[in-house]
Structure formats: C-alpha cells, structure tokens
Amino acid sequence: DSGVTQTPKHLITATGQRVTLRCSPRSGDLSVYWYQQSLDQGLQFLIQYYNGEERAKGNILERFSAQQFPDLHSELNLSSLELGDSALYFCASSKGGQNYGYTFGSGTRLTVV
Amino acid sequence: EDQVTQSPEALRLQEGESSSLNCSYTVSGLRGLFWYRQDPGKGPEFLFTLYSAGEEKEKERLKATLTKKESFLHITAPKPEDSATYLCAVQAGDYKLSFGAGTTVTVRA
Numbered sequence: 001d002s003g004v005t006q007t008p009k010h011l012i013t014a015t016g017q018r019v020t021l022r023c024s025p026r027s028g029d030l031s032v033y034w035y036q037q038s039l040d041q042g043l044q045f046l047i048q049y050y051n052g053e054e055r056a057k058g059n060i061l062e063r064f065s066a067q068q069f070p071d072l073h074s075e076l077n078l079s080s081l082e083l084g085d086s087a088l089y090f091c092a093s094s095k096g097g098q099n100y101g102y103t104f105g106s107g108t109r110l111t112v113v
Numbered sequence: 114e115d116q117v118t119q120s121p122e123a124l125r126l127q128e129g130e131s132s133s134l135n136c137s138y139t140v141s142g143l144r145g146l147f148w149y150r151q152d153p154g155k156g157p158e159f160l161f162t163l164y165s166a167g168e169e170k171e172k173e174r175l176k177a178t179l180t181k182k183e184s185f186l187h188i189t190a191p192k193p194e195d196s197a198t199y200l201c202a203v204q205a206g207d208y209k210l211s212f213g214a215g216t217t218v219t220v221r222a
Binding site: 002004031033035042043045048055056058088090092101102103104105106107109 | 145147149154155156157158159162200202204207208209210211212213214215
C-alpha cells in the first residue's frame with residue numbers, strides 16, 4: 001500500500017456520461033498530480049494541485065476538470081465521455097517543492113463503452 | 114518542452130543475463146531524474162532519484178547512473194521477478210514529472 005488511495009478501482013460507463021475519480025494523498029503530502037495512461041500514449045500529465053491551488057496544467061481536455069479540497073483530497077471530473085477517454089487514471093502525491101518524487105496510487109481503470 | 118526517450122522499447126533477458134536500459138532527456142533546468150518500476154495494471158513504484166551528473170544509486174540488482182544527457186538503469190543478474198516496465202522521468206522548474214514511454218523487461222527463468 002503506497003498510502004495514496006484512489007477510488008473507484010474500476011469504472012465502466014457510456015459515451016456522453018460524466019464521472020468523478022477520487023484521490024486521497026499520502027499523509028503529509030500537499031501536492032496532488034493527475035496522470036492519464038493509455039496503451040499508445042504512456043503516462044501523460046494532466047494537472048497539479050498544491051495545497052488547494054492549481055499549480056500546473058498539462059494536456060488536460062476542456063471536458064476534464066479537477067479540484068483539491070481543504071482536506072487535501074482531490075477529484076478529477078471527466079464529462080461528455082468519449083471512447084478515447086478509456087484509460088488508466090493515476091493520482092500521485094508529494095510533499096511539494098523541488099526534487100521530491102511522487103508516490104502513485106493504484107489507479108482507476110475507466111472504460112467508456 | 115521536456116523530452117524523455119527510453120530505449121529499447123522491450124528487452125527479453127535470460128535469468129542472470131545482465132543488461133542496461135537507456136533514458137535520454139532534453140530539459141531546461143533539470144531538478145531531478147527519476148526511475149520507476151510499473152507492473153501491469155498497477156501504479157508506478159519509485160526506485161531512484163538522481164540529481165547531478167556522475168551520481169549513482171543502487172538497490173538490490175538495480176543501479177542507476179546519470180550523465181548530462183542520459184541515464185542508465187543497469188540490471189545485474191536479473192531474476193524473473195525483475196520483469197516489469199521501467200519508466201524514466203525528468204523534473205524541471207515546474208516540478209511536474211515528464212515520463213518516457215518505458216522499457217518493458219521480461220526475464221525468463
């Protein structure tokens with residue numbers, strides 16, 4: 001157990017629907033990162049939050065949004081889902097600041113049918 | 114934009130057959146280079162962080178080294194349990210990690 005908790009582990013939904021993925025960071029970590037991993041793309045950075053504030057944005061679609069709450073857990077919202085959104089979504093956390101690596105959760109596997 | 118290229122894409126080894134994985138990178142202001150191990154369907158697991166050229170780190174059968182343009186992950190006398198995808202990532206000024214596509218290592222008994 002890495003200490004980073006992601007729920008749900010699996011999600012199957014239809015095109016056009018909206019889902020919410022949840023992440024609880026490791027105790028003491030202030031930064032949360034979201035990554036998407038598909039078979040042909042590798043790990044792609046989506047967005048980072050630090051202590052409730054958005055810190056950096058990657059290749060995140062406009063249909064996707066995220067937030068980090070006062071208790072530091074984070075949610076990634078995916079809307080108007082398309083078949084191509086099927087992927088593993090990982091959350092990672094770190095203490096923040098330079099030179100800290102991430103601790104990853106076990107991921108949420110999203111299947112859009 | 115940060116670029117990380119890993120080679121080879123796949124590596125098949127016999128148990129005990131040592132080999133090396135390469136990670137070449139282009140980044141402005143490297144803060145750290147990270148190696149992760151990922152098993153199928155699981156999250157990446159942290160292995161090493163390297164901060165400056167010439168630095169080396171070891172863990173069991175794995176040894177990571179860093180130059181100004183690339184990093185190597187050496188696997189010495191691998192065992193079947195070393196089979197996994199090994200991911201390299203660089204961290205620059207904005208603290209996010211940019212990952213390479215990975216090298217999938219298969220070790221046969």
